[in-house]
Amino acid sequence: MKATVHGEGMRTQLVTIHDVARAAGVSPATVSRVFNGGKVTPARALSVQEAAAALGFAPNRVARSLRKQRSSVIALIIPDIENPFFTSLARGVEDAAQRTSLSVVLCNSDEDTDKERRYLEVALGEQMAGVIVAAASQDQTDLGPLTDRRVPVVAVDRRPRDAEVDAVRVDNHHGGEVATRHLLQAGYHRIACITGPEGASTSEERLAGHRAALRAAQGGAAAADNTYVRHADFRVDGGRAAMRELLALPEPPDAVFVANNLMTIGVLDALRETGRTPPDVGVLSFGDVPWASLVRPSLTAVELPSYELGRTAADLLLQRMDGSVSPVQTVVLRTKLQVRESTAGPAQT
């Protein structure tokens, strides 16, 4: 079997629709129709299929894309392939696309707007059927070329400013508010916030939620105070550095709301350096820490529907590709607080 295939395979030249047509005694047009559901007499269709099978014909997707002005792959552009949040999101996209004939390819922009721009160019140039993007930046990510050419685009998790595209995101403000409220209720008083880069919508919204909770509990002055607020870069090292700073304060915080999972890893690391662990210092992570079960003691987190984010984005994209012309929509998913015992409260109040 293998031998046969290999024997045939030595031919380095592509089997084209023409070859199949000749073998089946029909025109190329008919062969195309057989493979694309055109009307063809059953007898002919059969002989075409047989000929195609015998020759090992596989359509040239490039030629097809050129003619149809649209390929059958969709691109998912994410800013950090090493962040489990995005890989889970990717799984959601894939599973949704799975039910169609579309293939998903992943592009890692690495939080780098240049790389991202290149990938957007590739998506456009390769005439991809659609693009789902978690933007590396609010203002520099330009989806214009895509939308101009009517390529369906969905923004996920992060929404580039003034882009007229469907979007799926989480309720960051609400999540931040619930998180900090939980810490307050657990008995913590000096609650810090380590959020993402300034200018990123996710950073700002989560911080705003945090402030709203503080305001409700401790009044406007506390909420406006920036002593316990740090901006970092959504990565492990950034979280660690920010936490070290906070711990070095004359009066360090007794709890911290961390606006992303990776930074939480850094925070726990910094805590360990000083010999402290939750719930001695309260730690609440926005986004679950991967394999949180390993963390001892385990910590409370705002659980993000990463998988659903991806699935919903893909569904939206598929709708658009099916020709939906409904006005641009934004879907907002709710977060869920995942409480684990050990953050019940500070050691002694």
Next chain:
Amino acid sequence: MKATVHGEGMRTQLVTIHDVARAAGVSPATVSRVFNGGKVTPARALSVQEAAAALGFAPNRVARSLRKQRSSVIALIIPDIENPFFTSLARGVEDAAQRTSLSVVLCNSDEDTDKERRYLEVALGEQMAGVIVAAASQDQTDLGPLTDRRVPVVAVDRRPRDAEVDAVRVDNHHGGEVATRHLLQAGYHRIACITGPEGASTSEERLAGHRAALRAAQGGAAAADNTYVRHADFRVDGGRAAMRELLALPEPPDAVFVANNLMTIGVLDALRETGRTPPDVGVLSFGDVPWASLVRPSLTAVELPSYELGRTAADLLLQRMDGSVSPVQTVVLRTKLQVRESTAGPAQT
């Protein structure tokens, strides 16, 4: 600025090389030459570039691929996008490709040979410039169609049986041997092994290394005994289930060599269920556990050069794409034992 771009962008029709040619007063051939380094009079070249910029011309990569019979993207097919080992490997590939004009797209086969086959078809049909694949299976992964069409292919981490392609992998046998030897030296006696699926080269080789170490220390009988050997699926749940089985034995093992990082998570989970932790029971992981710093107590692991694996694979691929005709080669990278204090030995011997 944005407004201008947008104003131009309303055109939904593609700017072609013809439009640029007309605007610059030259032939399409000349425009092509300008963009591909053909010989063109400087003055003409300049006017072409100006015209292209003014019109916002971006070459149609599909048409180009069709004509050149080769696109400018390479595919990286991995079996589990949620495994940090593979995402790190992906980073290595990307960074290497970065220095060229090639783009990398990631495909997640999900350990599913059907999905994998589809992605291989896509890679072939899209006439990708090259493919790096961590095969989902030894025997079902068929690279024949690719190699027949002379598409450069590199197998990474796992080597599909009888595929004549360059390969990069780690020295699994050696790594397994070192791992188990370390456990023996630490004073453990009844050392189990949880390895991957039967038939996977990585599973078998790591197990063989484990057995070699046992044989050296305890003789052939111990090495041939399968009481403490389990095959699982390289995932968290598989590791947990296997460990539960081992713990339920009349005489449970006092240490375990786990052949992959994710299964180790499951193992630690199973241990926790019974209230035990390393070094009470020795745990040695093949492949580092993500954010191992969080694990308390931390554990010893065979560190895999995942990033280098990716980078080396990409380098090999680039060589082939540059036309290297040297015979097929396999690069084997060494593992490194990452010792952490807490696995110094069993509680009481």
Next chain:
DNA sequence: CCTGCCGGTGAAAAGGATTTCACACTGGTA
């Protein structure tokens, strides 16, 4: 002065599929 060569150029072919359009044929109806 003539020949040969070489660098730059444009017309046209090639790459492989889809799709339009015209046509031939069938079967039913006036």
Next chain:
DNA sequence: TACCAGTGTGAAATCCTTTTCACCGGCAGG
């Protein structure tokens, strides 16, 4: 019988770029 509608078919156009090939200059050598 003549006509019409409908269906299946193939020739040819189309998608956009790269690349071959022929050609036209100009320049150097004989």
